[in-house]
Amino acid sequence: MVYDILILGGGPAGLAAALYAKRAGVSVLVLEKTIYGGQVVNTPTVENYPGIQTITGVDLAMALHDQVTGLGVEVRMEEPLSYRLDADPKVVTTAKGSYEARTVILANGVKRRQLGCPGEERLAGRGVSYCATCDGAFFAGKETAIVGGGNTALEDALFLSNHCTRVHLIHRRDAFRGSDILARAVEKRENITIHYDTVVEEIRGEDRVTSLGLKNVKTGEETDLPVAGVFVAVGLAPDNGAFAGQVELDQAGYIKAGEDCRTSLPGVYAAGDTRTKAVRQIVTAAADGAVAALGAAGVAGTVK
Numbered sequence: 001m002v003y004d005i006l007i008l009g010g011g012p013a014g015l016a017a018a019l020y021a022k023r024a025g026v027s028v029l030v031l032e033k034t035i036y037g038g039q040v041v042n043t044p045t046v047e048n049y050p051g052i053q054t055i056t057g058v059d060l061a062m063a064l065h066d067q068v069t070g071l072g073v074e075v076r077m078e079e080p081l082s083y084r085l086d087a088d089p090k091v092v093t094t095a096k097g098s099y100e101a102r103t104v105i106l107a108n109g110v111k112r113r114q115l116g117c118p119g120e121e122r123l124a125g126r127g128v129s130y131c132a133t134c135d136g137a138f139f140a141g142k143e144t145a146i147v148g149g150g151n152t153a154l155e156d157a158l159f160l161s162n163h164c165t166r167v168h169l170i171h172r173r174d175a176f177r178g179s180d181i182l183a184r185a186v187e188k189r190e191n192i193t194i195h196y197d198t199v200v201e202e203i204r205g206e207d208r209v210t211s212l213g214l215k216n217v218k219t220g221e222e223t224d225l226p227v228a229g230v231f232v233a234v235g236l237a238p239d240n241g242a243f244a245g246q247v248e249l250d251q252a253g254y255i256k257a258g259e260d261c262r263t264s265l266p267g268v269y270a271a272g273d274t275r276t277k278a279v280r281q282i283v284t285a286a287a288d289g290a291v292a293a294l295g296a297a298g299v300a301g302t303v304k
Helices: 012-023 038-042 057-070 132-139 151-161 180-188 282-303
Strands: 002-008 028-031 074-076 080-084 090-094 097-106 110-112 143-147 166-170 192-195 198-204 211-216 222-226 229-232 236-238 268-270
Touching (some): 002 090, 038 132, 097 282, 132 229
Parallel strands (some): 002 097, 143 166, 166 192
Antiparallel strands (some): 110 236, 198 211
16 A cells, blocks of 8 residues: 555644545554654653643653544554665665655654763663653652753753652753743752853763762762662654754754755655754644645645
8 A cells, every 4th residue: 555645753744644644635654663752752741832721741742643544544553674765665664664655744753862971871770861751750769860951841840849758950051041930940949959151071880870980060060969769851853863964954864854854855754853953842833744744735635
């Protein structure tokens, strides 16, 4: 079978694209390699999605998934291994087989950045985590640390402070990059200790995390901070290396695509955090999905 639209990614952009593609009357397949919802599942509370006063990230992801599958959209949990985006039809291959499509929407999102310090990879899953909402419950009643200064780090600190005896928020600058509302909430929380101008030099422990080697970037002072776990929230990075040479990327690795979501390759669209854009929010990802799907549906209809 040759699908009209093949969507790579089951986050808000990919699922919104699937919704609009299905309503446009074309055949559509969604491939997601890990878990539907994308980065939104790591968000404890979503309060800025129009029409929804408050909802957890997991519940929003489930609602999006249930909406599109309820319409009959085919969603498969498979990791793409190779791509032939310049072929006609286009071909995406997974461990379970190859899929052909007239158009492709790249909605693969972004991945979490790592600290790159000694001990991080060795202790990953043994006290080092990149998802506070996923793993926070394992550290109830313990002392933990969050590394970062954006909204995710601030949200994670507030979330963990409800479960942990103390949360250390470590930020390399002297002011947070996240929203003022979240920053003020963090500053008021009694069991959150903020370490400004500080970086993690080493994550220590044999079988599990036992402490962090910290360094103040202004004074040079080095300290050892005993913690049971560390949550890394230092931002996101594109994961588009597999598309290099097929679609044009910018210097940072994001797929070059404007507000029409068209890439440099005809019949290939990019939606959500994976593309070049000024604002990366759930609502803008969903909007990209709608735009990309309608554009792809028009192309698919002309090449049948």
